[in-house]
Amino acid sequence: MAKLSEREWMVLGKLWESGGATLSELTEGLYGETGWSRNTVLTYLTRMEAKGLVSIDKEGYPRWYRAALGREDCRAQARESFLQQVYQGATRDLIAAFLREKPISAQERDELRRLLDDMEV
Numbered sequence: 001m002a003k004l005s006e007r008e009w010m011v012l013g014k015l016w017e018s019g020g021a022t023l024s025e026l027t028e029g030l031y032g033e034t035g036w037s038r039n040t041v042l043t044y045l046t047r048m049e050a051k052g053l054v055s056i057d058k059e060g061y062p063r064w065y066r067a068a069l070g071r072e073d074c075r076a077q078a079r080e081s082f083l084q085q086v087y088q089g090a091t092r093d094l095i096a097a098f099l100r101e102k103p104i105s106a107q108e109r110d111e112l113r114r115l116l117d118d119m120e121v
Contacts, residue, residue: 001052001069001077008053010034011044012067012074015054020066 004012014029015021021029027041036044045065048054057064087094104112 001074003081004053004074004078007034007044008048009074011041011048012053012069012071015065015067016071020064022062022064024062026065 010030010033011026014026018025018029023038023042023045026045027036027038030036030041034040045054045056049056049068053068055066055068057066083089083091083094087097
């Protein structure tokens with residue numbers, strides 16, 4: 001799967017939230033954030049279908065659009081891509097950078113310790 005653009009994330013987000021939508025519903029749902037016209041949304045959907053990101057039920061009318069990939073699958077791919085691109089796969093460096101820049105609460109620290117213990121790391 002190719003890296004998703006910010007706009008592709010937006011379209012998929014609306015499809016994940018709704019479980020699927022017609023072009024009109026999706027255009028309405030995206031308009032407030034993007035100002036996109038119906039034609040713009042249709043262009044994105046068509047391109048995303050070609051990439052395997054969106055499935056289109058072409059049998060019924062109006063056509064029904066769904067995310068072809070799950071949210072967690074996309075998140076996992078984005079995390080892995082970011083980890084490789086920015087930290088050359090060094091998970092420890094990524095986590096350390098996040099913790100230095102945005103400290104966590106004592107409760108979050110305890111939960112993280114439990115998670116690491118459960119993973120036998």
